[in-house]
Amino acid sequence: MxxxxxxxxxxxxxxxxxxxxxxxxxxxxxxxxxxxxxxxxxxxxxxxxxxxxxxxxxxxxxxxxxxxxxxxxxxxxxxxxxxxxxxxxxxxxxxxxxxxxxxxxxxxxxxxxxxxxxxxxxxxxxxxxxxxxxxxxxxxxxxxxxxxxxxxxxxxxxxxxxxxxxxxxxxxxGDKPLTEKEKEERDVSVLDTNPEAKAILELAGRTRHSEGIREPPPL
Incomplete structure (x- = not known):
């Protein structure tokens, strides 16, 4: 409906x-x-x-x-x-x-x-x-x-x-399309749950744009 x-x-x-x-x-x-x-x-x-x-x-x-x-x-x-x-x-x-x-x-x-x-x-x-x-x-x-x-x-x-x-x-x-910001956030979350994919990107010389601006995890 x-x-x-x-x-x-x-x-x-x-x-x-x-x-x-x-x-x-x-x-x-x-x-x-x-x-x-x-x-x-x-x-x-x-x-x-x-x-x-x-x-x-x-x-x-x-x-x-x-x-x-x-x-x-x-x-x-x-x-x-x-x-x-x-x-x-x-x-x-x-x-x-x-x-x-x-x-x-x-x-x-x-x-x-x-x-x-x-x-x-x-x-x-x-x-x-x-x-x-x-x-x-x-x-x-x-x-x-x-x-x-x-x-x-x-x-x-x-x-x-x-x-x-x-x-x-x-x-x-159908489902509402993702905005560019939502797509980036989704891609980051996928990498967070898949360390192998993250490692492959790093070996290929690619880094995530948001990686450098993240707040450090709590001690």
């Missing part, structure tokens, strides 16, 4: 979760809600960047519910990212799943404050013709194209080609 109540039905959560890669099915982590955090693209981006794979869920003002699974962490920049584990889905008024075609790799894109590239969030398709497009400014507007070559069997997800957002949520799935 998600660690915060989602606006979609439990049946939708179970259905979406069943299509995730098994390694991500055990945990949904609450990242962003337009109702809680406000209608701010900057706030949304700040809460989802580098948070691992995630699920985007949108309800438009016509009551259509749809979204997508982003298989890798969102990363601000000019390039598309993601893998063919990604998919789009429609949850209401009917449930449909659209897996990757491998025709192209336009799985996910996010950018903001640029002059030469579109500012917003995109899943599938091309700029101006995305499976899901969420505009950065003004936030709250989006579009869903009639066709999208990135996902198989795709049909427009919203009732109209352009839509207004009633609710938007993003959920991280």
């Amino acid at each position: 998600p660690d915060y109540p989602a606006f979609i039905d439990l049946s939708h959560i179970v259905w979406i979760n069943s299509h995730l890669p098994q390694k991500y099915q055990h945990k949904w982590r609450f990242l962003f809600s337009s109702h809680i955090h406000g209608e701010s693209f900057s706030t949304m981006a700040g809460r989802i960047i580098d948070q691992g794979p995630s699920i985007l869920i949108i309800e438009d003002t016509n009551g259509y519910i749809f979204g997508g699974f982003a298989a890798v962490a969102w990363s601000m920049g000019p390039n598309f990212t993601g893998t063919d584990e990604s998919f789009l889905f429609a949850a209401a008024p009917r449930m449909r799943m659209y897996p990757a075609t491998n025709y192209n790799d336009h799985y996910q894109y996010i950018n903001h404050h640029t002059k030469t590239l579109p500012n917003g969030l995109l899943m599938g398709g091309q700029f101006n013709f995305g499976g899901i497009w969420v505009n950065a400014d003004p936030f709250g507007e989006g579009s869903s194209a009639e066709s999208c070559s990135t996902y198989r069997g795709y049909r427009r997800l919203s009732k109209e080609p352009t839509f207004r957002i009633r609710s938007l949520e993003l959920w991280g799935v």
Whole structure:
């Protein structure tokens, strides 16, 4: 179960979760809600960047519910990212799943404050013709194209080609990725419990960066 109540039905959560890669099915982590955090693209981006794979869920003002699974962490920049584990889905008024075609790799894109590239969030398709497009400014507007070559069997997800957002949520799935500091601390702890590995590193002329700044053990 998600660690915060989602606006979609439990049946939708179970259905979406069943299509995730098994390694991500055990945990949904609450990242962003337009109702809680406000209608701010900057706030949304700040809460989802580098948070691992995630699920985007949108309800438009016509009551259509749809979204997508982003298989890798969102990363601000000019390039598309993601893998063919990604998919789009429609949850209401009917449930449909659209897996990757491998025709192209336009799985996910996010950018903001640029002059030469579109500012917003995109899943599938091309700029101006995305499976899901969420505009950065003004936030709250989006579009869903009639066709999208990135996902198989795709049909427009919203009732109209352009839509207004009633609710938007993003959920991280699986365990939260470690920060660089946490990775370093984990590596150090592994060496502490494995003196052979520590000795091999020292023989190879490598030392741990944190070794010299540790407090001496108590006498």
